[in-house]
Amino acid sequence: MPTRPEDIYGISKASSEKAVEILSKVHGMEYVIIRPHNVYGPRQNMADPYRNVIAIFMNRILQGKAIYIYGDGEQKRAFSYVSDMIPAIAETGFIRSANGEIFNLGSDTPFTINNLVKTLSEVSGKKIAIEHIKSRPQEVKLAYCKHDKAKRILKFSDKTKLSQGLLEMWKWALGRGSQTPKYIDLEILGKEAPLTWKNRLI
Incomplete structure (x- = not known):
C-alpha cells in the first residue's frame, strides 16, 4: 500500500524508508523497517516539550499544572507499551523472512486523547485541569492501524x-519527580506553529 503522508513528520519518515530501500539495492545490505506507534513507558524523557504526549501529561500532573489538549481531544492514537514492543523489534534481526519487510508495530486498541486523560486521572488519583488550545496544523486525526503481519512473522x-x-x-514518574522542559530555539517558527512551542507553555 503506498504511503500518503499528510505532514512534514510523515514525509520525513516516508523519505527515510525510501532511502533505506534504495541503499539496500545499491549496496546489497539487508534491512527491516519498523513503524512503531506512540510508544510509552518508564524512562521516557519527561523533559521533552515537543513529543511523547503521555510523558508531557504526566510531567504536568506532577507539577500540579493544567494539561493542554489540541482541538477537541478526539484525535485517536494507538498508545503502545514499551515492554510489548522490545521483543518483536529484537527478533527482526534473527528472522530471515523479515528481511526487506515493513512492519507496523503497536497497540490494536486506539484511544482518544480525551480517553487518555480520563485514564490518567484514574491511574494517578488526580483531578486533571484541562485547557483546550488551537489544533495543530495538518495534524493527523486518526493514527492507528492493523498489526497482523507483525503478529504472524515477528510473533508480536x-x-x-x-x-x-x-x-x-x-509509578516510575513519581519516583523521578517532575522535570524542567528543555526547549530549543527553533529555526522556523511561523504563525501557525503550535502554541505550546511558540509560547513555551509546557
Whole structure:
C-alpha cells in the first residue's frame, strides 16, 4: 500500500524508508523497517516539550499544572507499551523472512486523547485541569492501524492494557519527580506553529 503522508513528520519518515530501500539495492545490505506507534513507558524523557504526549501529561500532573489538549481531544492514537514492543523489534534481526519487510508495530486498541486523560486521572488519583488550545496544523486525526503481519512473522503480542501500562509509568514518574522542559530555539517558527512551542507553555 503506498504511503500518503499528510505532514512534514510523515514525509520525513516516508523519505527515510525510501532511502533505506534504495541503499539496500545499491549496496546489497539487508534491512527491516519498523513503524512503531506512540510508544510509552518508564524512562521516557519527561523533559521533552515537543513529543511523547503521555510523558508531557504526566510531567504536568506532577507539577500540579493544567494539561493542554489540541482541538477537541478526539484525535485517536494507538498508545503502545514499551515492554510489548522490545521483543518483536529484537527478533527482526534473527528472522530471515523479515528481511526487506515493513512492519507496523503497536497497540490494536486506539484511544482518544480525551480517553487518555480520563485514564490518567484514574491511574494517578488526580483531578486533571484541562485547557483546550488551537489544533495543530495538518495534524493527523486518526493514527492507528492493523498489526497482523507483525503478529504472524515477528510473533508480536499487544498484551498490556493502557491502564496497566500507565500505572507502571506513573509509578516510575513519581519516583523521578517532575522535570524542567528543555526547549530549543527553533529555526522556523511561523504563525501557525503550535502554541505550546511558540509560547513555551509546557
